[in-house]
Amino acid sequence: xxxxxxxxxxxxxxxxxxxxxxxxxxxxxxxxxxxxxxxxxxxxxxxxxxxxxxxxxxxxxxxxxxxxxxxxxxxxxxxxxxxxxxxxxxxxxxxxxxxxxxxxxxxxxxxxxxxxxxxxxxxxxxxxxxxxxxxxxxxxxxxxxxxxxxxxxxxxxxxxxxxxxxxxxxxxxxxxxxxxxxxxxxxxxxxxxxxxxxxxxxxxxxxxxxxxxxxxxxxxxxxxxxxxxxxxxxxxxxxxxxxxxxxxxxxxxxxxxxxxxxxxxxxxxxxxxxxxxxxxxxxx
Numbered sequence: 001x002x003x004x005x006x007x008x009x010x011x012x013x014x015x016x017x018x019x020x021x022x023x024x025x026x027x028x029x030x031x032x033x034x035x036x037x038x039x040x041x042x043x044x045x046x047x048x049x050x051x052x053x054x055x056x057x058x059x060x061x062x063x064x065x066x067x068x069x070x071x072x073x074x075x076x077x078x079x080x081x082x083x084x085x086x087x088x089x090x091x092x093x094x095x096x097x098x099x100x101x102x103x104x105x106x107x108x109x110x111x112x113x114x115x116x117x118x119x120x121x122x123x124x125x126x127x128x129x130x131x132x133x134x135x136x137x138x139x140x141x142x143x144x145x146x147x148x149x150x151x152x153x154x155x156x157x158x159x160x161x162x163x164x165x166x167x168x169x170x171x172x173x174x175x176x177x178x179x180x181x182x183x184x185x186x187x188x189x190x191x192x193x194x195x196x197x198x199x200x201x202x203x204x205x206x207x208x209x210x211x212x213x214x215x216x217x218x219x220x221x222x223x224x225x226x227x228x229x230x231x232x233x234x235x236x237x238x239x240x241x242x243x244x245x246x247x248x249x250x251x252x253x254x255x256x257x258x259x260x261x262x263x264x265x266x267x268x269x270x271x272x273x274x275x276x277x278x279x280x281x282x283x284x
Contacts, residue, residue: 046082053091061113087136155191229283
């Protein structure tokens, strides 16, 4: 089906070719599979190294919009199709002739999808299975957790193309690795391997390529065994707290701490702990 979606801040409409993202169905550039509370979202343009064009960004946003409403899904894994790339960047062929207004519109389209990924109540894990350059590094940074295969390569090469990172790179990279390292990576356009990404805090873990999805699913399983509503409150506290001063962040944490006391999971979790039995946590 064809849906119309607005490009934020422009008043314009763009056409998005999108088939309903139900389990087992695919869109043009996005694959979705759901199993046991985990959604696997695959950006699937392997011939283009999964480069992000407007159609792919629109499909991703629509897919995430549906997933964030589903109570049967608590963890979302994001990866790239094929053997070489997670996401090798934005689609240069689409941007080469774009005017300033077109560049801004594409950045805002990416921002809508990436902010949705960052702020949805479910936990999001990037399974970085190859090149994560430009927009690929930026979408990985919008996820809660990044697990990198040994062959993963990260970088922000935009300044070498005469532009700047436009999908969140100038903002999220500094928050993850510090301002100095972010400036170095953006100004030099240097690529770093998975181990260096782990060393500086860009990747949470590095695993063998063949074990990547298994490791992501294992981590998802550990997350699923915990209180999902509590995790969503913790995520909201972290995300909002990063954008404010410490005192305000602590106030938000105290409020959400109090909210968690109104849940079934709080009563069940504490009672199970005192009774020395496994807890049955069901809130979401």
